[in-house]
Amino acid sequence: MQTHAKCHADVKPHRCPHCTKTFANTSYLSQHVRIHSGSKPYSCTYCDKAFRQLSHLQQHTRIHTGDRPYKCGQPGCEKSFTQLSNLQSHRRQHNKDKAFKCEYCHRAYSDSPALQVHLSCHTVKHSRAFSCTACRKCYTSETYLMKHKDRKST
Structure with missing residues (x-):
């Protein structure tokens, strides 16, 4: 610790x-x-x-091998990228078409039911109740908190 x-x-x-x-x-x-x-x-x-x-x-090296480990994951989109930053930029393009935005984390959805499902992750049941006393990062379980502490101590 x-x-x-x-x-x-x-x-x-x-x-x-x-x-x-x-x-x-x-x-x-x-x-x-x-x-x-x-x-x-x-x-x-x-x-x-x-x-x-x-x-x-x-x-x-991915330029030479063609390895594109960062996949979009958006239904119907087959794009993949060599760099995480390029995938993140690409995802923002998908979000432009989504009018239903979460007021807590600003994720966007194309319809209200999808947003409602997402909102459940912000409820007390899913709150981030386990926090690191050193950095104040919060986690949904004690297991995730312990993994965080283990990573920071190595």
């Missing part, structure tokens, strides 16, 4: 030797230092591009 609490504190003891930036852990510092050194340790096996972060290489 103490490790989890540290990730929410604004304590950043790891200082970059090249500039004034500080970081909460050595992993973030190492990633940042690559900006100064120009180090790009993650190389594409399909072309000559290299990247500072593994996640950037993984994202780039």
Whole structure:
């Protein structure tokens, strides 16, 4: 729990030797230092591009493999994307046609019955009663709260 609490504190003891930036852990510092050194340790096996972060290489590799893991899910829409941000942008296009908007979270629906079903997730029965004392994030079950705490403590 103490490790989890540290990730929410604004304590950043790891200082970059090249500039004034500080970081909460050595992993973030190492990633940042690559900006100064120009180090790009993650190389594409399909072309000559290299990247500072593994996640950037993984994202780039999808250009070559055709992998599109982010699927729309809208009935009748078969679109998929290489990046989550592109899917999120695409979903906003679908929402333009939906006049029934949730007043709590602003999700949109094409008809009133669908909105009514959604609204049930905002009732007391489905409220987010389990909250993290360190960051105030709320969860619908103790299990989800514990998973959050476990992720933050590693």
